[in-house]
Amino acid sequence: MSRAATSSDAFNAVAEPHRRAILDFLATEERPVGEVVKALRLAQPSVSKHLRVLREVDLVRARRDGRRMLYRTNAGAIKPLYEWAGTFERFWAHQLRRIKERAETKRT
Amino acid sequence: MSRAATSSDAFNAVAEPHRRAILDFLATEERPVGEVVKALRLAQPSVSKHLRVLREVDLVRARRDGRRMLYRTNAGAIKPLYEWAGTFERFWAHQLRRIKERAETKRT
DNA sequence: TTGACATATTCCCATATTGGAATATGATTC
DNA sequence: GAATCATATTCCAATATGGGAATATGTCAA
Secondary structure (H helix, E strand, O other): OOOOOOOOOHHHHOOOHHHHHHHHHOOOOOEEHHHHHHHHOOOHHHHHHHHHHHHHOOOEEEEEEOOEEEEEEOHHHHHHHHHHHHOOHHHHHHHHHHHHHHHHHHHO | OOOOOOOOOHHHHOOOHHHHHHHHHOOOOOEEHHHHHHHHOOOHHHHHHHHHHHHHOOOEEEEEEOOEEEEEEOHHHHHHHHHHHHOOHHHHHHHHHHHHHHHHHHHO
16 A cells, blocks of 8 residues: 545535536536536646536535536535534634733733 | 645645644644654654644744744634634535425424 | 754656547437 | 537546655764
8 A cells, every 4th residue: 555545525625626516617507517617717627626626525405407517516515524623713812812912912 | 837836834844644733733832843742753853844734834833942842833823714614604604504494304 | 164944846656537530329200 | 411519538648646665964982
């Protein structure tokens, strides 16, 4: 084994800037692939591939609509990420406090 | 150009599970590399490499203490991630509401 | 200075990843 | 069924990544 087992999880999926853009774009309403292509100015296969990655970790969901596929962001799948990051909130709050205190001390 | 320019940002850095573990471990207090090695049971060079990546995006900070280097998580650098994820909060809230409403409807 | 300890870097390998081009699949309409 | 539209998949090339082993660098102690 030469690399960590492909942890295809939400963290991995959102590491790619284009994929974050896609999630943003599909957050408000479902849209066909073609619109993502136009909006993000990416090649169609590229978009399909990103959507596949996102779908595999349930960050987007899809349904067929005639010849089109409608995708939308499944915001719930972003929550774990939000929660992980949130566990650090108290630390950055402390940091701010410390900085403030240091400023006070200097001024005094 | 065959790959997206190495977007070495916080999103990328935290995509790696070991690096998230390191951030968790270094969140409460600064510690030398050796302790990270022991705690996470990784090889020392591996840890040094991960720390380098984390340091390059300011997710950890380091200072020398004699022969040791003391690292600690810079929680503030996680904030952008938290905020990006947070922009989806209202969507997952809506989803929950929708699900609840659907349940109500069925029951009625 | 030498030796020991702590950490960082380099080299190599295997695998993963992204984009582009070409092609395949699915669904609709005629 | 044939043509067409929309999307997905495959193949390829270039590059990135992580682990392991070996080695380099930096710091302290004697």
